[in-house]
Amino acid sequence: MSLVIDNLKKSYREPGGGRIPILNVSRFELKSAEQVVLIGTSGGGKTTLLNVIAGITAPDSGSVVIDNIEVTRLNEPSRDRFRAQKIGFVFQTFNLLPAFSALENVLLGMCFSGKGTHRDRAVDLLNRVGLGHRMNHRPTQLSVGEQQRVSVARALANRPSLLLADEPTASVDTANQETILQLIREVCLEHHVSLLLVTHSPEVASQFTRVEKLSDFNRPAAT
């Protein structure tokens, strides 16, 4: 999987009528199975960038190409399908559905890909993240660390090419941070998944070979 971003611009409308520029990325690349950490300050546009890459948010201009497919040119239903099949998401606040068990949350990740749900794979993934014994527990019955593990399992459910992790360790305690980070990196290596992880934590960033500062290639003020 390769990710190429070119001349990407994104701004938000201000209540007063003007626009606030958030992203202005001239060029960014991520190679297949590469693991990159993107470091930046709060409000710096990290989450917006991930949303644009995932096709959740449409940019004002520019392109995002994943595996030679220009995501930004796809219509919305196609972007949704592409996202379901090719991109895994790990959120800062896990975003597990409270009514669903751990296993069901992983199955839910498969539900929208159009490839059907595969219970065996979901069970394997939960075993891999060390939650084989808690797969029938609901999120409220799991610790925050366990919830994030479920979120990692869910993100990998559809065998994605790219995993986007948005501050995955920000909501877990120090003891769990290392474990979660290690887990994400390991499973991405095992499944040959490219990883783009955003964080504001230098400790997290220090564990990666390639660390990019968002401010180095994102110059919204230049819009």
Added chain:
Amino acid sequence: MNLVTIAFKSIQQRLLSSSLTALSVALGVMLMVAVLIINSVVSGLFSQPSFGYHLIVGPKGSDLSLALSAIYRLDRPGEPLPYLFYKELKHHELVKKAVPIAIGDVTEQGSFPIVGTIPEFFDLDYAYEKPFQVRGQFLQKPFDAVIGSRVEAENGWDIGAEFRMIHGSADSGHTHDEKFKVVGVLKATGTPNDRTVFISLAGFWGVSGHEKPLSEALDRIEKFGYPVSDALKQKAATPHKHDDHGHDHDHEELLDEQKEVSAIFVLTTGTAQSIALAGQINEGVKAQAVNPVFPMRRLMTVIVGNIRLALLVLTSLIIVVSAVSIFVSIYNSMSDRRREIGIMRALGARRSTVFSIILAESALLCLGGGIIGLLLGHSLVFIASPIIEARTGILVNPLSFEPLELVIFPVLLLVGSLIGFLPGLAAYRTDVAAALSE
């Protein structure tokens, strides 16, 4: 996992409010099912297309009242007809068979209506090509009785059982001394005959107090235009009597002039002849002849039909109100569910998918409520049927199924889709990035 499972999970998450809204639909459906079943039974009973006879002949007055009292034993009989009138009618050229009945008393136990009649009553089919079937025997002796299946079941009577009857209605307080003996039990017919006790007409007249005092009887038959001999007038002027039960009677064999019948079932020689005979009788002032199909059809159309319509409209409104409450419940929950919808969209769910999930949720609530309502409706009928039967004699089978019940479900599905539309639209329009950042 599919969209329905996701919708079901969502319902589970808000179990209390979901249950209450589904329950409100269930209550509406319950009432509708109960109305449909009871209406179906009542319609089937009162809309009987044919009887084993062409006409009922009875006293002048309401034709509906005559049909209700003679066939359904639901109304009090009018002034009885002289037995002489029956004898005259029996020999009419257009009459193939005439069967008199005398009604007005009830059993001491269970207050089941008693019908005094002749054995030929059981030769007439109780419905088209449905003859009576009996365990034991039909009426032979004056104090024999044949009981309907419900009488057997409720009173626990079997062949050989003896009983007494109460004069008039159960609250009259006057129990006749004479005892009748059960000699036969009718197979269930699904008609008021099941809750009726048939006794011999001779036995009915043989009960003290059922004979008309001779002087009154003679006056009455004279008004009917029958000649009265001087000897009888003399006898009427000097009766041998004593006071026994608070009313006058004598112990001599009852004269035909003193005998009376409440109504006469008439089988004519043909359908056209029944019209002619009815015309002849109705032209006179003595009695009326009624084809029971017509007053009952009028009853169904004018009264029962309108009541049914009113009840169906009322229950439909209840379902509409329930549907609105489901709409409010789902719509109000949408703001709490924006994040859930955002998560699903981030996982790749299309706008149309989340729209469908909300639609499935409201449809599931409506259908679930409908199924519960269906079961509750039949349970309600199960509970109400003995009460209805005790009060009206109408048998209502709780397991009977009214085809209109099947229409309820597609209608509920449609209603569910309609009420899910606006909340579904809200889900459709959800801004994913904004929802995830909440």
